[in-house]
Amino acid sequence: MITRTESAAATRRALLDAAAGLLDEGGPEAVTLREVGARAGVSRGAPYRHFADKDDLLTAIAAQAWNALADQAGTLGAHPGMPTRDKVRAMLAGMLATARERPHLYRLMHRPPAGPEVLQAAARSQGPFVAALSDLVGDTQAHRFGAVLLSGVHGAIGMEASGQLTRDKWKTDADEILDTLVGLLPAS
């Protein structure tokens, strides 16, 4: 049996999926509430039953994406037998992969100003990251190293996306920058 709340939850998810799909395919301008509703099989006004406005819908998508990254980081962090530095590298590589596979979503995740919902989800993804760094460089240095690593990879991603970081111009790319930064960490 399908209760009403179940149906509503399904619609909400359909709206999120439709909006994320439109974002991936056509960028932010392609995400119109009318088209989102149409793809989800509802009318143009229906989204307002689940989200305050368009911005609220986009925020929910961003938070969802951060939570997916957090799950991925958590799985990596709990992986037994994997060298800690490789875990750090893999977490950053996960960011890079998301940015390349779904550039518009990645940009949405970093859209200022980030609301509390997004900040909390992002913090959740950074928990395992800082924990791994603590094992390598100690608690006191973990945050400082983390900020440098995260900034460096995030910046390389942004410059690559805008076309400023090309191998032709800089003789390197985002992957190498990631490796260079991770190389600053002690091994094991």
Next chain:
Amino acid sequence: MITRTESAAATRRALLDAAAGLLDEGGPEAVTLREVGARAGVSRGAPYRHFADKDDLLTAIAAQAWNALADQAGTLGAHPGMPTRDKVRAMLAGMLATARERPHLYRLMHRPPAGPEVLQAAARSQGPFVAALSDLVGDTQAHRFGAVLLSGVHGAIGMEASGQLTRDKWKTDADEILDTLVGLLPAS
């Protein structure tokens, strides 16, 4: 005497200034061609005499901002007696200052995909930067170092803007990250 081409050029500049002002004050959503025209003292259709469409106007603003940064970097690079590493630091600090004083403009400068006009102006700003680095680490390493430095500072700026890089969470800030990265360079 005021020729017609002079008057047209003045209108074009007025449109650019008006749009840049609206961008600084109210973000990208505040930049409407109607309001731009009104501020420039012309009608809503006038911008189409100087720019192909809204995007073209925004692109021109981004290119103009990159050129201003390029001028600043060029002045720094030609500064006699200043230690080369300080020049590099000052150039990066100039980026950081722009990002803090005019965050919406900074974001526009890095908006993907960057057209040829923007990429060329950006490259112009990076010329003095790479030249200074060549003096410090040699031609072969200058580009790789430059990419890491630029990525790191750009990423820190982005995370600071979105509220993700706070001293509360990371025990550091963009200024310290900048210093840390510049500290990787040999002195003098």
Next chain:
DNA sequence: GGCTTTCAGGTGACGTTGTCAACTCTGTAG
């Protein structure tokens, strides 16, 4: 069971925006 409430969803309407076509007007070239 019947009644009332609640709430997902639909529809009409409005203001705003980007954009185009048609028009006016005025320096400028021939």
Next chain:
DNA sequence: CTACAGAGTTGACAACGTCACCTGAAAGCC
């Protein structure tokens, strides 16, 4: 002096976000 080019205006249109109002059915209560 005439024709032209081009800056500027205005009317119009479609698309969009959003709101107010309406509908219908599930859910809770007696």
